[in-house]
Amino acid sequence: MSKEPSSSRNQTKNDSLFTDDFQHNSTLIYEAFSYPTNQSLKTRQISALQGTMRGILFFLEGTVEETTIETHVMKPFYELSGKPEDGKVVDMLANSVLLTTAIREIVRLQDAVHDLLNGNCLILLENEKIAISANTASFEKRVVSEPTVENVVRGPKEAFIESMAVNQSLLRRQVKDSRLICENMTVGDVFPNEVSIMYIKGVADEKLIKEVKQKVEGIQTDVIQNLSILEQFIESRTYSLVPSTLMTERPDRATSFLLGGHILLLMENSPYALIVPITFWSLFHTAEDQYLRWTNVNFNRIISILAIFIAIFTPSIYLAVSTFHVEMLPPDLLFAIAATREIVPIPVLWEIILLEFTFEILREAGIRIPSVIGPTIGIVGALILGQAAVQANLVSPIIVIVVAITGLSSFVIQDLSLNFMIRILRFFFIFIANFMGFFGIFLAVACTFAYMASLKSFNVPFFSPLAPYFQPQKGVVFRKPVWKQSLVPFFSNSRYKKKVSNPKVGSRDD
Amino acid sequence: MIRINNGLIRKRELTAIVIFLYVIQLMNTTPDTLIKFGKNAAWVLPIISFAVMLIPFLVLLYIVKKHDAGLVELVFSLLGKRIGSFVMFVFFLIIFSALMINSRNYTDVFNTMFYPKTPVPYLYVMLIGASFYIANRGLENIGRTAWILCPLYLFVTYILIFFILEDFSLERIYPIAGPGLDVLLKKGATYSSIYGESILLLALYPFVRKFKDFRIGVLYGWMIGVVSLAFFMVIYVSIFDFPAVQDIAYPFQQLTRMATLGTIGHLESIYLATWTVASAIHFSIYLYLAAFFLSKMLKLKEFEPLLLPIAGLCVLAGLISPNIFVGNALRETLIQTSTGILVLFPFILWGIDRLKGGKKANAG
Structure with a gap:
């Protein structure tokens, strides 16, 4: 309710135009920034040609590189010689005096405020209704460092940082091609922020680009701070466990998505790139997949698939087997389990739930705990909860094994959204197993598959190109040798197909 | 994007x-029924049934290709609105009875073999509920x-052979003709509507990308189904021996x-896991087809809203049958009745098409 009036009020005020009246112009800017209450706005009187040409230079503290202003804006201005013709002052300054990379002539207060906020300095001259904005931006940022979440053993070791310009530069360095397009859009009605949409022209589907842009345009909210929030605005299904977008902190991974015809979104203050559309396979594959040799990567893939299934099903299958299908177990194991279960007073469901929740708490605590006292978590978790719970007959030892292997497997899944999905699904299956055993679990499995197969992320089916089946396949479950992969994105109609064949240079053993 | x-x-x-x-038939009560008539040569019956049902299927496929329209559109254009609606009703009855009787039989098997303490309605509602959920998400889905699941399903099904290989003895299938070739041929033809769904699948022709996809898709799947059923009949007879196999209910589960x-x-x-997943998908197809035919009969534009009432009706009607013996008897009656309808219908349609086509040609 309150959003509309405030934003429109802001707009009418900011829409004022500059006039010939120098005093009026500077007051507009002072008022816009609540000067002098707001001490961030810095001003400096400037003059040239023995004081015949005077003006004020504005900039916001903390957004500009002050040396650039001194050397590239003020110095040339002071050294100005030769009076320009009337009415051509701004033109001359912009074109042949100031030395910064980008110069803009500004007539509206709104643009002036925008430029100042983004680190430009603004020059207002007497008797001119056009202001000059020169690019002197320099925000504080950290240096490019190693990835913290998506680690690889072999591969590039740099990650995105909070500066959009740096992130774009990281991507440009990898895709040196004029077809890499970067379109900027603004989101947020009251506190606008820039979103940069990147794709490779001719590779990414035109309709898809249009759809993404429409989605970003359609966002109606006061402010979007960063990509993680933008993700929640543009995702296809808010209430579903299954993610429809992907975040990566690795420029090389982002690049491989770009080359595959996906679209990238970047924002300031977000050390990630947001990727749309995605399929199950983009969540499942890791950054390292392309860097390892064929044998090794496929071994990894088998491990990952197993890990996903273990992470989802182990507790529920243990529950189902020990409650409904005991005949499945070899007698010796059955007796061993029965013996340990005998002294535990609570039902097996509560045993599992107790330990699973404890594990999830440990995991959450591990993230939130100050890093100085981090190692305590390991001791508390392993010693007190594992060993002591068993000795106190709260849980049976086999449950500890089940929960431990489940937890360990869930760490194999790198993507955070997929990870959450699997961890939450696990509890769902535990309850169903307790309820109906294998019959219940596998009816739920059929429904889960049906649900996931019906999902779409920006109109791309979630399991494609496996189901529905499309050529070309990059190898979704198992990867093909690199020279057999083609770059054509399966969901695109674009044709920059290059038939890749086995490099026959030298001799090959196979 | 357009493609997908x-x-x-x-x-x-x-x-x-x-x-x-079709492949799921080797796991349900079909083998029981076939072994009753085919004795130790029961494995020939699916092949005969396939051969008998293939002819009307091909005839109908020919008409479908000629007009480039699905079964439903063909029936309405060739037989008129009233008779067309009636035919749709017959198709609906066939598919709905099959859904009702088979799903109840499956539930009985689950009940007898795995969950003897769980009430039948409970299992039944869960099974049909899952099928409804899958069907509700559409045919494409x-x-x-x-x-996605079929490679795994076939793999797990076939790998069973390796687990029971030590009891296997191929000599048990002899004498090769079992009760005699005439009996086999007759029974094979009578029971050919175990593959009757092929005829009804032609109604889904408009949802398939192109004719070739349809023809190859149905024939491949069908042949895999026939080969699997025949193959597993050989296995059942070779492992349990004849006549003992006659007395074994649910040979696959045994x-x-x-x-x-x-x-x-x-x-x-x-x-149990594989079978559960397979049954959920199996009945979702039945549910979908039943809703489809009913909607065509009633001339409704959308048929998804019909799925839930049909699923509910199926559970209610299915629960009437007191036990699996009644269920099996019903199933046999259904198969025999629908065989006549489904085998003859394509020829009738073909004849009418010829007549109408002839008239048009004369007029032209």
């Missing part, structure tokens, strides 16, 4: 759908789900109980 978002299914998905329609993998004695829970 058109809602049409392709060859592979259709094959998978047909596989889940049934196809995708089937396609087989899974015998299967061993090293020290792990009972593998039936794994097969």
Whole structure:
């Protein structure tokens, strides 16, 4: 309710135009920034040609590189010689005096405020209704460092940082091609922020680009701070466990998505790139997949698939087997389990739930705990909860094994959204197993598959190109040798197909 | 984008759908029924039934190709609105009775073999509930789900052979003709509507990308179904021996109980899992078809809203049958009745098409 009036009020005020009246112009800017209450706005009187040409230079503290202003804006201005013709002052300054990379002539207060906020300095001259904005931006940022979440053993070791310009530069360095397009859009009605949409022209589907842009345009909210929030605005299904977008902190991974015809979104203050559309396979594959040799990567893939299934099903299958299908177990194991279960007073469901929740708490605590006292978590978790719970007959030892292997497997899944999905699904299956055993679990499995197969992320089916089946396949479950992969994105109609064949240079053993 | 978002299914998905329609027969009560008549040569019956049902299927396929329209459109254009609606009603009855009787039989098997303490209605509602959920997400989605799961399903089904190999003896299938060739031929023809769904699948022709996809999809899936059923009949007879196999209810489930993998004695829970998934998909296809025919009969534009009432009706009607013996008897009656209808219908349609086509040619 309150959003509309405030934003429109802001707009009418900011829409004022500059006039010939120098005093009026500077007051507009002072008022816009609540000067002098707001001490961030810095001003400096400037003059040239023995004081015949005077003006004020504005900039916001903390957004500009002050040396650039001194050397590239003020110095040339002071050294100005030769009076320009009337009415051509701004033109001359912009074109042949100031030395910064980008110069803009500004007539509206709104643009002036925008430029100042983004680190430009603004020059207002007497008797001119056009202001000059020169690019002197320099925000504080950290240096490019190693990835913290998506680690690889072999591969590039740099990650995105909070500066959009740096992130774009990281991507440009990898895709040196004029077809890499970067379109900027603004989101947020009251506190606008820039979103940069990147794709490779001719590779990414035109309709898809249009759809993404429409989605970003359609966002109606006061402010979007960063990509993680933008993700929640543009995702296809808010209430579903299954993610429809992907975040990566690795420029090389982002690049491989770009080359595959996906679209990238970047924002300031977000050390990630947001990727749309995605399929199950983009969540499942890791950054390292392309860097390892064929044998090794496929071994990894088998491990990952197993890990996903273990992470989802182990507790529920243990529950189902020990409650409904005991005949499945070899007698010796059955007796061993029965013996340990005998002294535990609570039902097996509560045993599992107790330990699973404890594990999830440990995991959450591990993230939130100050890093100085981090190692305590390991001791508390392993010693007190594992060993002591068993000795106190709260849980049976086999449950500890089940929960431990489940937890360990869930760490194999790198993507955070997929990870959450699997961890939450696990509890769902535990309850169903307790309820109906294998019959219940596998009816739920059929429904889960049906649900996931019906999902779409920006109109791309979630399991494609496996189901529905499309050529070309990059190898979704198992990867093909690199020279057999083609770059054509399966969901695109674009044709920059290059038939890749086995490099026959030298001799090959196979 | 255009390619993938058109809602049409392709060859592979259709094959998978047909596989889940037919391969599952080796796990249900079909082998019991066939062994009753075919004795130790029961494995020939599916092949004969296939051959008998193939002819009307091909005839109908020919008409479908000629007019490039699905079964429903053909029936309405060739037979008129009233008779067309009646035919749709007959098709609906066939598919709905099959859904009702088979799903109840499946539930009985679950009940007898795995969950003797759980009430039948409870299992029944869960099974049909899951099928409804899958069917409700559309044919395209049934196809995708089937396609993802079908390699695994076939693999797990066939690998059972290796677990029971030690009890296998091929000599038990002799004498090769069993009760005599004439009996086999007659019974094979009578029971050919175990593959009657092929005829009704032609109604889904408009949802398939192109004619070739449809033809190849159905025929591949169908053949895999026939070969699997025949193959497993050989296995049942070779393992349980004749006449003992006659007295075994649910041979597949018994087989899974015998299967061993090293020290792990009972593998039936794994097969319970496969069978559960397969049945959910199997009945979702039936539900979808039933809703489709009913909507065509009533001339409704959308048929998804019909799925829930049909699923509910199926559970209510299915629960009437007191036990599996009644269920089996009903199923036999259904198969025999529908065989006549489904085998003859394509020829009638063909004849009418010829007559009308002839008239048109004369007029032209």
